[in-house]
């Protein structure tokens with residue numbers, strides 16, 4: 001979500017109860033299952049609007065849940081008009097589904113947030129349409145590795161800056177840049193809560209993690225420069241230099257011994273072997 005300036009945020013980071021954690025596990029699994037369901041539909045010729053409609057009907061009709069983005073209106077934004085975000089090629093995030101047809105070679109991020117029994121799960125994955133370029137595939141892979149290198153830092157006693165640092169290091173040594181204006185976020189009964197989870201930073205800085213915190217990690221990595229701008233629809237974010245951008249997102253629980261990834265399902269990709 002949008003980065004805002006704030007001091008002493010650790011005062012209001014909620015520690016989830018075992019009862020809440022159980023609800024977050026369910027919301028996380030359902031979120032991942034929406035992405036499993038939509039995956040085979042992400043093919044050349046389909047519009048992002050059709051992907052949105054299919055996800056909406058699955059979430060509401062099959063899961064009996066609520067798509068959190070629909071009519072979501074954080075301060076300064078007009079209500080988001082769709083049920084998922086679909087960000088294609090140089091779109092960074094918050095792409096509003098519509099008449100755009102996917103074509104061979106596109107890369108697309110689908111970002112799904114489900115409310116189940118009052119609790120949110122939030123996850124996104126990259127999809128490749130047909131034959132993508134070597135450069136596009138490498139960007140998607142490096143961004144996936146960035147997500148998991150960030151996750152690998154999560155444990156009680158670690159600092160949030162450790163997460164951002166791991167992500168930034170890997171992105172920049174690969175020749176890519178990290179988007180600064182958007183960040184991961186605490187999540188629970190609300191869609192976006194404290195803390196803000198930056199995807200860049202320095203080790204041993206930022207708040208100390210405690211067991212029972214739940215937040216997302218969702219690095220946005222650009223093949224070119226980091227600068228972004230907002231489109232006229234007020235939502236869709238694109239790279240200023242029109243370079244490709246990729247993003248992956250999971251919802252993570254901090255535990256005493258490490259972490260638990262909540263947005264997992266049959267179809268979710270495992271952590272790379274060399275990480276962890």
Ligand code: MF3
Pocket residue numbers: 001068069070072080084085094111112113122216218235249
């Ligand atoms: N799912 C996005 C996130 O990861 C937020 C989307 S807000 C919306 O934080 F309104 F665009 F849906």
Ligand code: CO
Pocket residue numbers: 001122184185216218249
């Ligand atoms: Co999120």
Ligand code: CO
Pocket residue numbers: 111112113122123124218249
């Ligand atoms: Co999301």
